Amino acid sequence: MARVTRRHFLRVTAGGAAGLGGALALGRAPAVAQTRELTFLTVASFVPETDKELKRQFEEWGAKNKVKVRLDIIAHLQLQTKKAAEVQSRSGHDLTALGPGLGDADLYFDYLADLNDVATDVAPKNGGWLNQDDYLIRGKWKLLPWWMPPFPMAVRTDLLEKIGEKNPDTWEDWLRVGKKGKAIGHPFGTALGHSADANVTMLSILWSYGGAYVAKDGRTITINSKETRQALDFVKRLYTEAMDPEVLAWDDASNNRCLNAGKCIGIHNPISAYESAKKDKVLVPGTQKEIAEVIDHINTPRGPVERKATTGYWCVGIWNFSKNVDLAKDFLRYHFQPENLSRWVDAGHGFNMPFLSNLTRHAVYKSDKQYRFIPEVAKVSVPPSWPGPTTAASQQVLDLYIIPDMFAQHATGKMTADQAIVWAEKEMQEIYAGRKRKP
Amino acid sequence: MNSVRRIRPLFTLYLPVMPFVLFALFPLYFMVVTSFKKNAELYDVNSVPFLIKRGVTLGHYQLLSQDTLFWSWFVNSLIVSVAATVISVVIGILAAYPLARLRFPGGDSFGVAIFVTYLVPPSLLFLPLSTVVNRLGLSDSLWALVVTYPTFLVPFCTWLLLGYFRTVPKEIEECAMLDGCSRLQTLVRILLPVAVPGVICAALFAFTLSWNEFLYALVFVSPAELKTMTVGVFSELIRGDIYYWGGLMAGACIGSLPIVVAYVFFLDYYVSGLTAGAVK
Numbered sequence: 001m002a003r004v005t006r007r008h009f010l011r012v013t014a015g016g017a018a019g020l021g022g023a024l025a026l027g028r029a030p031a032v033a034q035t036r037e038l039t040f041l042t043v044a045s046f047v048p049e050t051d052k053e054l055k056r057q058f059e060e061w062g063a064k065n066k067v068k069v070r071l072d073i074i075a076h077l078q079l080q081t082k083k084a085a086e087v088q089s090r091s092g093h094d095l096t097a098l099g100p101g102l103g104d105a106d107l108y109f110d111y112l113a114d115l116n117d118v119a120t121d122v123a124p125k126n127g128g129w130l131n132q133d134d135y136l137i138r139g140k141w142k143l144l145p146w147w148m149p150p151f152p153m154a155v156r157t158d159l160l161e162k163i164g165e166k167n168p169d170t171w172e173d174w175l176r177v178g179k180k181g182k183a184i185g186h187p188f189g190t191a192l193g194h195s196a197d198a199n200v201t202m203l204s205i206l207w208s209y210g211g212a213y214v215a216k217d218g219r220t221i222t223i224n225s226k227e228t229r230q231a232l233d234f235v236k237r238l239y240t241e242a243m244d245p246e247v248l249a250w251d252d253a254s255n256n257r258c259l260n261a262g263k264c265i266g267i268h269n270p271i272s273a274y275e276s277a278k279k280d281k282v283l284v285p286g287t288q289k290e291i292a293e294v295i296d297h298i299n300t301p302r303g304p305v306e307r308k309a310t311t312g313y314w315c316v317g318i319w320n321f322s323k324n325v326d327l328a329k330d331f332l333r334y335h336f337q338p339e340n341l342s343r344w345v346d347a348g349h350g351f352n353m354p355f356l357s358n359l360t361r362h363a364v365y366k367s368d369k370q371y372r373f374i375p376e377v378a379k380v381s382v383p384p385s386w387p388g389p390t391t392a393a394s395q396q397v398l399d400l401y402i403i404p405d406m407f408a409q410h411a412t413g414k415m416t417a418d419q420a421i422v423w424a425e426k427e428m429q430e431i432y433a434g435r436k437r438k439p
Numbered sequence: 440m441n442s443v444r445r446i447r448p449l450f451t452l453y454l455p456v457m458p459f460v461l462f463a464l465f466p467l468y469f470m471v472v473t474s475f476k477k478n479a480e481l482y483d484v485n486s487v488p489f490l491i492k493r494g495v496t497l498g499h500y501q502l503l504s505q506d507t508l509f510w511s512w513f514v515n516s517l518i519v520s521v522a523a524t525v526i527s528v529v530i531g532i533l534a535a536y537p538l539a540r541l542r543f544p545g546g547d548s549f550g551v552a553i554f555v556t557y558l559v560p561p562s563l564l565f566l567p568l569s570t571v572v573n574r575l576g577l578s579d580s581l582w583a584l585v586v587t588y589p590t591f592l593v594p595f596c597t598w599l600l601l602g603y604f605r606t607v608p609k610e611i612e613e614c615a616m617l618d619g620c621s622r623l624q625t626l627v628r629i630l631l632p633v634a635v636p637g638v639i640c641a642a643l644f645a646f647t648l649s650w651n652e653f654l655y656a657l658v659f660v661s662p663a664e665l666k667t668m669t670v671g672v673f674s675e676l677i678r679g680d681i682y683y684w685g686g687l688m689a690g691a692c693i694g695s696l697p698i699v700v701a702y703v704f705f706l707d708y709y710v711s712g713l714t715a716g717a718v719k
Binding site for chain 1: 565675
């Protein structure tokens with residue numbers, strides 16, 4: 001066996017360390033052939049065709065402009081981690097999906113390129129932005145609002161008929177329908193735990209009863225109100241009289257499963273449950289009838305004060321540390337051309353509704369009666385921070401599930417309405433004062 | 440008398456062990472059953488979750504094979520895990536040997552320090568490591584994982600081998616040195632053959648940790664064709680609020696196989712490697 005001397009060992013390890021140190025100091029890889037490459041990180045759509053169409057457009061744009069392109073798709077649950085790492089290392093993709101919610105743009109405000117020029121270019125071609133002021137972060141276009149999945153009510157028409165009900169329109173209607181449904185083993189279902197769906201539905205109820213958690217100034221916490229108390233009492237009745245306790249542990253997939261399993265009489269959800277039931281040809285239990293045939297989608301419910309809802313606001317941004325900011329903007333202009341957006345919405349069966357007026361009137365929403373209310377829901381959808389502006393604090397209120405927790409603590413009897421409100425108020429005041437860190 | 444002797448193990452060994460075996464195997468069983476169930480049965484809340492009553496389907500395995508890059512991800516996981524394991528075990532041996540055998544100031548503290556580094560959670564390390572990976576130009580390549588996995592594997596291997604090496608009498612090494620062996624020769628020719636169970640145990644653990652790793656694989660590698668299995672399956676089969684449970688379970692079943700095979704082949708070494716030093 002060859003003898004390794006101490007001197008030889010030291011020489012080899014010192015050389016290796018020097019090489020590694022050199023590469024680290026240089027801050028980049030050894031020289032390689034330089035080609036223009038644009039990369040885009042996005043989240044997997046529940047309709048795979050949406051991603052295929054986006055990839056097709058990206059590649060088409062790349063071929064026209066002689067740019068190598070790479071679209072990376074990850075599950076939406078992974079996006080936060082990925083973004084944090086990219087910002088930390090100031091490297092990664094050029095374009096990135098942001099969301100759900102507009103708060104990312106406030107959190108990463110210093111790392112996102114200004115998109116004022118792109119936003120101004122694409123709006124007139126598509127009939128203008130739906131609610132332009134909602135999308136400005138600190139008065140600037142730091143992102144382009146990309147798509148939202150509006151939240152109608154998915155309802156089992158056969159069960160409605162069975163209990164002698166039709167066209168529930170208000171939250172009180174849904175309480176009545178849920179009570180009757182629960183009595184025959186088909187409760188109403190909406191998540192009341194730590195999930196995005198729970199945030200959406202509980203905020204929708206809060207607003208519909210006239211409540212809100214933050215004022216328009218984005219600083220004053222307004223959760224302590226008689227409207228919030230009314231909303232809390234309503235959700236307590238909904239939970240105890242019309243739902244099963246399992247909703248406290250539901251994730252975003254649970255209500256889809258409840259509807260498609262034939263258990264729930266109705267859920268507050270985008271059309272994803274219906275689409276997957278149709279694709280998988282799921283049957284109504286004990287029959288040969290496809291459950292998709294007895295599902296209908298109707299408007300998001302109205303409360304005593306108004307009809308209002310929110311949803312996941314999915315956006316797209318460009319990192320300002322990208323070396324291809326101009327190329328990335330060029331692709332966004334290309335993708336946001338009316339014909340390209342139209343094809344993309346078509347591929348997604350309308351699940352991915354852009355925040356542009358013309359696209360809310362897309363033909364796909366007339367192609368299936370199931371989609372008829374989606375444009376209506378989009379019209380009453382507002383960002384989760386409504387009526388306040390989107391900030392990192394508003395995003396944190398969502399991320400910490402303060403709203404669902406407040407409702408759940410009262411609904412389950414752990415707290416009185418006043419205690420739940422005081423608890424939520426304190427949490428929100430700490431968040432808005434910047435004293436509470438993310439877990 | 441003979442029949443009593445034959446029956447006794449049933450009550451003293453098999454029956455008492457049975458609940459633990461069932462408990463340990465239940466997740467595997469549930470995974471296999473779910474991966475062969477049709478979607479209609481998976482959705483049915485009235486169906487028995489532990490049994491297949493409406494026929495078996497291979498659809499979920501077909502989905503994995505035909506609609507995703509599953510087998511590329513499988514190969515990527517294999518390459519990364521084997522490479523990271525080899526590197527970590529070799530470095531672990533070279534680190535554990537001096538800590539076990541040589542006497543130098545701060546040696547014990549150094550050993551403890553190595554173990555403490557193992558306790559630093561990857562969820563803290565991934566942010567600074569992402570800068571390192573980027574500066575090394577390794578982003579979006581399997582090398583990023585081969586280089587970063589040893590950050591948690593080496594401390595573990597070193598600590599495990601350190602304990603094992605200390606159980607080997609140092610007199611046999613001293614005899615070898617008296618016969619003219621150098622330190623390195625003593626390590627390679629004398630210590631390692633005796634310490635094979637410990638080395639295999641460390642390698643098995645390192646391979647398992649690499650195979651199951653998720654966070655670094657998610658953060659450091661983005662292209663679909665370079666993903667490892669853990670990230671690939673998760674990315675492709677959770678789409679918004681739609682979870683492809685059958686496909687997820689099918690991926691988990693196939694993903695379990697290399698670990699199961701490895702443990703079946705090396706179980707004896709593994710047990711003796713783990714328990715070395717337990718009894719003096």
